[in-house]
Amino acid sequence: MKKIYLPLFSSFAALCPIFAEAATEYYFVPESADDLNWGLLANWRTSDDGGQTLSPAESLPGASDAVVFDQSKLADLWPDGTGMGWYMNGDIQTGAVTITGNLAGLAFSSYNLEADAASSSSLTINGDFSVILDGAGGWGSKALRSGTYNPLSVEIKGDAVFGRLNNAGQLTFSLGGNSADTALKSLKIDGDFRNSTGQIGFGSFVCERDASKIAEDKYYYYKNADVQIGGSITGNSTIFLSSAGRNNTIIKVNGLSSSAGDIRATNDIKGTAGSTATIVLANEGQAVYKGGITDLYAYQSGQIGVETSNVVVDVVMMGAQGSQQKLVLSTDQRAFRGGATVISGDLRMYTLYQNNTAEGQWGKWGDVRLVGNSDGIEAKFGAIGSSGSETDADAVAYADNLVWTSGTIVAGIISSAQASLIELSGTMQKGEGAGSEFWFEFTGNTEFLLEDGASIKLISWADGNAPTDFLESEFRAADMGGKIAKFAIESDGLYVSYVVPEPAVSAAILGLLALAFAARRKK
Known part of the structure; x- marks a missing residue:
């Protein structure tokens, strides 16, 4: 197995003797643009010194060999970095892949086939997939995609990394093409999706759906998403969930982590009516995302979305036991209309803007659906503030309706008159199969709940x-300080106060405790 040594890290390697020995890399250097076949031996060169000298390859790159596509080595063919490409057919395995240089326009894809020769191909990258701009770049199309009648499945066993050298130039890149013919069959990234620059999009996906799978498990396609990211989406640059604006794409990720993220539905296009982009938060731990998530069409800084995209974004929390995702959504008056569903795990949201159209129309956040599950994993939802805390003075989550089937709402107690608030343009509804107990969990300055006469609005x-x-x-909540929670449905919201139980209630509680103790002694 050959070591992987990327030229981008040569300066670092020079300072560290342990990395000083360069390993063999394979460079894609075709003699002409007439045949850009991955499987053509004449298109490959090898280097043992980070690309300074190149020799004709004696074999095609193997499953552990680092592969480099460097536009600077291809200036004779593509001096301005446009029109570049390589094409593959069948099942390809390789080591880490690095694409670099002045990346202005390129297509890396499976070969176009005829209908009577329809097939499928796969690309497995046993390492990182890195796209590093070194030049002006630009807005031209750049994609890893399928060929006609030859859908491509991609698996990246490391990270997907997008960046630029010298903090210069404009990097764009799409994972998946912009049409049905160029749609990826699937994309799996075992590591993180690290986007430190530019505008990176998930393009078209085949989005095959089998009704029998959903009949067996209604969450089958959340678990087996079109895009599966084993790590987190990180970075503060723009990500398009459906840059082609077509089909119903599902993206499953182990958390969103950003201090100023920008996630949009489409690449500034309307898209196909009825299309959706679903983010499934399959968190294993805790993550915080600050920034914007939007399917509004106007993205000018500081302006409200004048139009809406045809692609509707929704968020699904389906995390492990003890997992949590905080979404602090306070960027440029952006919103997503598909709402949020909590199946398992803990989702906390802050939504700064109540009205999200130029006309000040209420209700652009969709419903919050607290569903719960049968796997024994807790499902929680709660509002937080701009600092990510349930006790921030501005803690609020806006929604159209709250549809409550199962699970717990977490409310932060801020003062004797204020809690973190879920504010609805519609109302609160029971979901299908809902029980008869709906639990609240209180956190923060809970001593205010015990003050005489305190009545705090929760929804x-x-x-x-x-x-x-x-x-x-x-409605239920834990007893505190010898008092019990009493809820009131008023004309403007749901309130809670804590009161001393009536003697009969106290006796009943003591009786139940005695029965429970007696039953335990018998065991």
């Missing part, structure tokens, strides 16, 4: 929108 709705399918007695 807000407009006058006249009070729910009709909930009973006040169905």
